[in-house]
Amino acid sequence: MNIDIDDILADLDRDTTAVDSSLISQAHNDTTILGSDGDEINKLRQITNVSPVEDFQTLMTHWRNERMSPELLPFPHLLMQRTLRRVQEQIEHIEMLSMGYLDDASGSADTADGRSAALMSKLPLLGMEADLERLKFVLRSFLRCRLAKIDKHSLYLRQFSEEGAAIPLDELLSRQELEYHERHFAILLKLLNNSILRHLPPELQAIDDNDGSVKMVEEPEWSRFVFVFVNGPDPRRQQDPDPRLLVSETTGQQFYPVTIEELQEEAELAIGGIYVMRYNVVRELILENKVQLI
């Protein structure tokens, strides 16, 4: 007779090793996706549960998605705020520590014992500096990638600010990016105007003319193929079952159904699988953080 006591054991585990389990189980956390469909309770819990480790993991996901997606993804405002603050604090922390070493070195440099102690305790400092550089690299690469996309789609992005668009521009871009976008566009427009556009007849002077033989506003390549990894729903949110998640009848595996409109075809994205898909097919799942780009 087998009694399944896994849930009781899990309860005990949670009480005794609370820190570890929170680190492991929150690996796929979408703490800071703005406008995600999480209700109030979820949001509260997400905010209380932030930790540097999972923030970094979320940042990595955002970075990868941004690098591979054809469109500009919404800016993770809260995540970036937290991360930038931490970078600042860490820099100050490292400087404070290294001042401590200075004192140590002047005081007890002569004794061999003190020197080795100073050497030993430099390892954490090295680790901190290397780790800080790593984080800064990811941040820089992320922002540069976004700037490249803003350059490319500046005409397209202007449409967001002009009309009543689906996403307001200040949610899509950060404050600095918004400023970059506006000023860069103004400079570019000035250059074009001064060099050629003023020599053209007035009806040809618009640079966002979509009625001509070729569209001038370049939209993102919505149907570009991307590699996706299906990571499935957040393991912590088992209690509210995902309505989009279906269970296959033949294999018993969980999958997301997606429809490829051009071919009128249904496809199944099994959890844990890697697929090559058109971006517009999986776009919503990416924004909900159910699949990631790789």
Add this chain to the structure above:
Amino acid sequence: MSYYDIDDILADSTKVPCRFNYNIPGLGYLEGNIGQDIKKNAKVELPLWLGRVLAIVGGDSESSGLEDDEALSFIELITPELLAPRVINAIKSGPVSLDVRSINSHFYALAVKWATLFNDRNLVEVLNYMLLERSQEIRNHASSTDLDNLAQGRDPSTFMLTLDEFEKVIYRSSHESCKDMKQWMVQK
């Protein structure tokens, strides 16, 4: 295929043969004799960017003399040399051995434009087959990089000389990625 795409602009300037459906005064410079009229049924080579628009936009029905013939456009596009049955048959028989570059250096771009213009399903099928077959060969050539040979300036094989501009982009990027990968594996 965007507005500022250089390859797209170059592809669009390829000339295609057209036949005029109307007598139009003053347009003689398209034929080379400036100041003259252009006659009906005159055959002219026009760049695709011009021909594509003129083939869609219709003239007014009065000048043609036919009241019900409003749909008739200014010009009629004639199948150009690069999509002649001869070429299509050559593709069907062996895409890999075909010298695409000698037909046109922007073959794919033009063929895609042509197929969109005429909704040509057969052409799309042929192109699909061709691209798949040729991309396998491109992939083979791109991945078998010998770093020593490359440094000495290895002579490109004959297949490399038959690539069109679009295939060259594919070749270059896949070659670069293979090369970088190998370099990364070899040297830390």
